[in-house]
Amino acid sequence: MEQPRGEAAAPGITVAVIGTGLIGVGWAALMLARGLSVSAWDPSPGFAERLASQVEARRAALAPLGLVPNLSRLTAAATLEEAVYGAGFVQENAPDTDAAKRPLLATLDAATAQGVPIASSTSALLLSPLVADLPGAERFLLGHPINPADLMPLVEISGGERTSRATIDRAVAFYRSLGKRPVVLNREVAGHIAGRLAAALYREAVALVEDGIADAATVDEALSASMGLRWAATGVHLSYHLGGGPGGLAHYLDHLGPAQERRWASMRTPALTPDLKARLVSEVEAIAAGRSVAELEAERDARLAALLRALGAAEARHG
Amino acid sequence: MEQPRGEAAAPGITVAVIGTGLIGVGWAALMLARGLSVSAWDPSPGFAERLASQVEARRAALAPLGLVPNLSRLTAAATLEEAVYGAGFVQENAPDTDAAKRPLLATLDAATAQGVPIASSTSALLLSPLVADLPGAERFLLGHPINPADLMPLVEISGGERTSRATIDRAVAFYRSLGKRPVVLNREVAGHIAGRLAAALYREAVALVEDGIADAATVDEALSASMGLRWAATGVHLSYHLGGGPGGLAHYLDHLGPAQERRWASMRTPALTPDLKARLVSEVEAIAAGRSVAELEAERDARLAALLRALGAAEARHG
Numbered sequence: 001m002e003q004p005r006g007e008a009a010a011p012g013i014t015v016a017v018i019g020t021g022l023i024g025v026g027w028a029a030l031m032l033a034r035g036l037s038v039s040a041w042d043p044s045p046g047f048a049e050r051l052a053s054q055v056e057a058r059r060a061a062l063a064p065l066g067l068v069p070n071l072s073r074l075t076a077a078a079t080l081e082e083a084v085y086g087a088g089f090v091q092e093n094a095p096d097t098d099a100a101k102r103p104l105l106a107t108l109d110a111a112t113a114q115g116v117p118i119a120s121s122t123s124a125l126l127l128s129p130l131v132a133d134l135p136g137a138e139r140f141l142l143g144h145p146i147n148p149a150d151l152m153p154l155v156e157i158s159g160g161e162r163t164s165r166a167t168i169d170r171a172v173a174f175y176r177s178l179g180k181r182p183v184v185l186n187r188e189v190a191g192h193i194a195g196r197l198a199a200a201l202y203r204e205a206v207a208l209v210e211d212g213i214a215d216a217a218t219v220d221e222a223l224s225a226s227m228g229l230r231w232a233a234t235g236v237h238l239s240y241h242l243g244g245g246p247g248g249l250a251h252y253l254d255h256l257g258p259a260q261e262r263r264w265a266s267m268r269t270p271a272l273t274p275d276l277k278a279r280l281v282s283e284v285e286a287i288a289a290g291r292s293v294a295e296l297e298a299e300r301d302a303r304l305a306a307l308l309r310a311l312g313a314a315e316a317r318h319g
Numbered sequence: 320m321e322q323p324r325g326e327a328a329a330p331g332i333t334v335a336v337i338g339t340g341l342i343g344v345g346w347a348a349l350m351l352a353r354g355l356s357v358s359a360w361d362p363s364p365g366f367a368e369r370l371a372s373q374v375e376a377r378r379a380a381l382a383p384l385g386l387v388p389n390l391s392r393l394t395a396a397a398t399l400e401e402a403v404y405g406a407g408f409v410q411e412n413a414p415d416t417d418a419a420k421r422p423l424l425a426t427l428d429a430a431t432a433q434g435v436p437i438a439s440s441t442s443a444l445l446l447s448p449l450v451a452d453l454p455g456a457e458r459f460l461l462g463h464p465i466n467p468a469d470l471m472p473l474v475e476i477s478g479g480e481r482t483s484r485a486t487i488d489r490a491v492a493f494y495r496s497l498g499k500r501p502v503v504l505n506r507e508v509a510g511h512i513a514g515r516l517a518a519a520l521y522r523e524a525v526a527l528v529e530d531g532i533a534d535a536a537t538v539d540e541a542l543s544a545s546m547g548l549r550w551a552a553t554g555v556h557l558s559y560h561l562g563g564g565p566g567g568l569a570h571y572l573d574h575l576g577p578a579q580e581r582r583w584a585s586m587r588t589p590a591l592t593p594d595l596k597a598r599l600v601s602e603v604e605a606i607a608a609g610r611s612v613a614e615l616e617a618e619r620d621a622r623l624a625a626l627l628r629a630l631g632a633a634e635a636r637h638g
Binding site for chain 2: 153201205224227228230272277287304
């Protein structure tokens with residue numbers, strides 16, 4: 001193996017990226033573009049070449065933001081222990097199952113120098129039950145990115161009962177140094193915030209299709225041309241504040257709160273039956289119109305980069 | 320009154336804007352910026368001066384998009400009948416109650432030249448029951464914008480059983496000529512598409528606050544930094560297609576459909592009690608941090624315009 005690069009050799013710390021699937025690739029690409037060194041490990045054979053080529057493939061997506069991954073700072077470690085040696089931060093991105101994560105996190109705790117934060121990218125699991133009994137429980141945290149992890153600003157952070165405040169603070173500072181917009185949850189919840197909001201909206205989006213109100217393409221266009229833009233500009237609570245006019249949210253809730261409650265009561269939970277799934281797939285294929293997932297991802301990434309540049313410019317003007 | 324301007328005097332048609340509250344102002348500002356003439360009417364005394372100054376006040380929001388409302392094409396009519404005389408399209412924006420809309424729509428049907436489409440901006444009501452018995456039922460449609468109506472691209476269109484296909488087609492073409500992104504629903508539903516998606520997400524956003532997972536500011540930041548951007552770039556159905564990797568939505572639903580269903584089952588409907596409303600208002604005031612609704616609107620509008628410019632540029636590149 002090459003020596004993991006430490007602070008002496010690099011302007012930033014070395015981050016151990018453990019697990020180099022889609023999310024690990026995104027983390028590595030961003031960290032390498034932000035001047036950090038990445039020491040990566042994955043148990044699958046041949047991961048080093050795949051990782052290098054997949055990080056390379058993120059150049060086009062990152063270029064509009066002026067971000068260029070520096071592959072000379074990427075090291076593929078031969079073992080997990082080598083990957084975490086000298087690392088100042090560990091980002092774990094293993095398959096999202098208890099069976100995969102639990103032993104891995106225990107091994108990471110044993111192998112990683114004391115006090116170094118170990119963040120898990122888990123989307124589906126609660127972290128605390130996986131690490132509560134580990135000696136280093138205080139340095140574990142949730143550090144959940146949104147796909148594509150190199151472009152999406154959000155990182156959701158939460159800790160368990162044993163996670164130290166210092167760990168959370170260091171993680172917030174670390175993700176900010178990557179240009180991320182980290183948020184800290186008061187406590188863990190399945191799906192965190194963004195995943196729950198997405199699931200809540202998807203529930204209704206599926207119901208609208210099943211009820212024949214509109215096809216998937218129409219629902220998607222309606223969302224992109226309205227609430228997507230709105231929520232990229234202002235969050236949902238603040239949006240309803242503005243929806244109340246000069247009286248703000250208090251006026252909104254007094255006058256339209258009952259209408260919200262009626263709407264909530266009118267919603268239902270679809271069952272993802274084989275028939276409904278087949279219909280959703282067929283209608284999404286109509287949206288794709290022959291474009292592969294990779295082609296659609298490239299179009300999405302170009303739009304995301306344009307939106308991020310625009311928001312950055314708008315913020316700069318508003319100071 | 321001044322004469323309503325017809326096609327002879329203007330490059331575009333004259334639109335009758337009936338009701339000049341927040342939504343009517345937005346419609347008028349956009350139409351005047353797109354080269355149309357607007358003949359406006361509102362029953363409230365002094366509306367003409369308020370409308371002119373409020374349209375004028377939209378200049379700053381529209382300027383980044385190169386849109387400049389031409390106030391010389393704005394006519395304040397003395398009566399509803401004068402407003403619709405010579406109009407090629409009617410956009411109704413009265414208060415969103417059955418009591419306000421029902422007699423108004425009947426009067427509009429009687430006063431407006433045969434065959435001229437009459438679109439209602441209603442958010443809360445179903446249109447068909449209000450117009451089903453009118454002689455001109457076939458020319459009524461829902462033409463629902465999203466606030467701010469001059470910036471948000473979406474217009475939701477639906478008709479009742481008696482609405483003609485020609486009416487829908489003309490409305491789609493009309494809104495497209497304004498630079499809008501119209502979508503046509505297969506049938507009416509309370510809240511249309513965007514309002515239902517917003518309510519579905521708001522339900523969970525309120526539950527997250529009530530459950531103490533995070534305060535309103537954190538929920539809003541998490542949404543803006545993730546799903547807002549994502550859904551502005553690609554709709555929700557297509558997003559899950561991309562979430563499935565090379566296998567697309569079929570793979571996603573087979574592998575993570577059960578997780579979605581578990582998440583849906585874990586959600587609940589909050590009750591907007593006085594205590595919860597007070598808490599939401601207090602947490603939104605923390606986000607506002609002393610800024611008035613008008614100041615927050617100006618910031619939102621600047622971000623929206625920047626996002627719209629960015630998307631337009633990204634689309635132009637992708638051709």
